[in-house]
Amino acid sequence: MRLRHPSGTPLHLSYCTNVHPAEDLAGIVGQLDTYAVPIRATLGTGVLGLGLWLAAPVAAELAADPSLRAKLRGELDARGLEVVTLNGFPYRSFHDPVVKQAVYHPDWTTRDRLAYTLDLARVLADLLPDDAARGSVSTLPLGWREPWSAETSDLAARRLDALAEGLAAVESATGRVIRVAFEPEPGCVVETTAQAVAHLSGMDTDRLGLCLDLAHLACAWERPADALAALRTAGLPIVKVQLSAALETADPEALREYVEPRFLHQTRNPSGGAADDLDEALDRGLPGPWRVHYHVPLHAEPAAPLATTIPVLREALKELAGGPEPLCDHYDVETYTWGVLPPALRPETPGRLAAGIAGELDFARAELRELGVTG
Structure with a gap:
């Protein structure tokens, strides 16, 4: 959706399609009609934004063939859909029965991760609306925290230098600016703001920055104002924001029905x-209270004694979009866990999933409007 900050800056609000399992071009086009078109109709918006997820094989296919990119752009345009951001965190097989730590591979020490991300940048340059200022691609925060060493850190830094050079080449060839955003996540090399400053401050901040996932920020028990102040001081730009909420409770036993085999649900307490x-x-009987990396629908409060980290999301949005100038212009709703929610909360049909995603986008739009954003 196209929104406008009181300063006049356009803001883009989208939902991330990594909630859907398609990993080939035909499946991706099919999910546009199954989900995106009904969501756009429910919201009554002229244009619906998608944070498109393209698995590595289809990204490579599109990057190699301009006619396929034009075809995908045409399919989007015909349905009133647009893409300014891609999710480049999961490499492939994101809906396998068991994903867990596999989602962090290949990491940023590898040529595969670099090649995939540059493929996404090439694709996005052709998908961007003509009037969009820039595009963004989110990616993992270097890798899982272990094994990690000074040597792997140096190798990752060289990959990031090559990434910046590749993005400059995409801009030179297409005239479109694509930036890559590293997404701090619990358990990774970069989990906290302090780790982001320590590991990423030396990168090319004209083309590289951070993807701030608000569930991850909450699970780190960081205050949004403090985190954003530290990032500003370090000169690390917020390229993309993922609007997400984690589970929170002082009664951990209430979370047992959320244990599931597909995704990793890192758990943290404030101490x-x-x-x-x-x-x-x-x-282990980890002392509470807990915040759990389990993305839950933004607009649906769970039954007590469970809660969500929506208060952290609101605090963060106030800092990000409530000032005289926005700190970021790309906002992507990223609740990829609809299919693994406890059975009573899980959508049973594509129509119900589309309605749930529409509810999240409506909630996010309302929160931004509370800050004076229009559209």
Whole structure:
């Protein structure tokens, strides 16, 4: 959706399609009609933004063939859909029965991760609306925290230098600016604001920056105002914001029905206690209260004693979009866990999933309007 900040700056609000399993071009086009078109109709918006997820094989196919990129752009335009951001975190197989730590591979020490991300940049340059100022691609925060060493850090830094050079080449060839955003996440090399400053401050900040996922920020128990102030001081730009909410509770036993086999649900308490998955935290008896990396629908409050980190989202949006100038112009709703919610909360049909995503986008739009954003 196209929104406008009181300063006049356009803001783009979208939803991330990594909630859908399609990993080939035919499947991606099919999901436009199944989900995106009904969502746009429900919201009554002229144009609906998608944070498109393209698995590595289809990204490579599109990057190699201008006619395929033109075809995809035409399919989007015909349905009133637009893309200014891509999710380049999951490489492929994001809806396998078990994903867990596989989602962090290949990491930023590898040529595969570099090639995939530059493929996405080439594709996005042709998908961008003509009047969009720039595009963004979000990616993982270097890699999982172990094994990681000074040597792997140096290798990743060289990959990031090559990434910046590749993005400059895309801009030279197409005239479109594409920036890549590293997304701090619990358990990774870059989890906290301090780690972002330590590991990423030396990169080319004209083309590289951060993707601020608000569920991840909450799970780190960081205050948004403090985190954003530290990033500003370090000169690290916010390229993209993922609008997401994590689970929170002072009664961990209430979370047992959320244990599931596909995704990793890192769990944190405010005193620094940590577990890499929800079942591990329950088995160890990690002291509460907990925040759990389990993206839950923005607009649906769970039953007590469970809550969500929506208050953190609101605090962050006030800092990001409530000032005289916005700190970011790309906002992507990223609730990829609809299909693994407890059965009573899980959408049973494509229509119900589309309605749920529309509810999240309507919620996000309303929150931004509370800050004076229009559209």
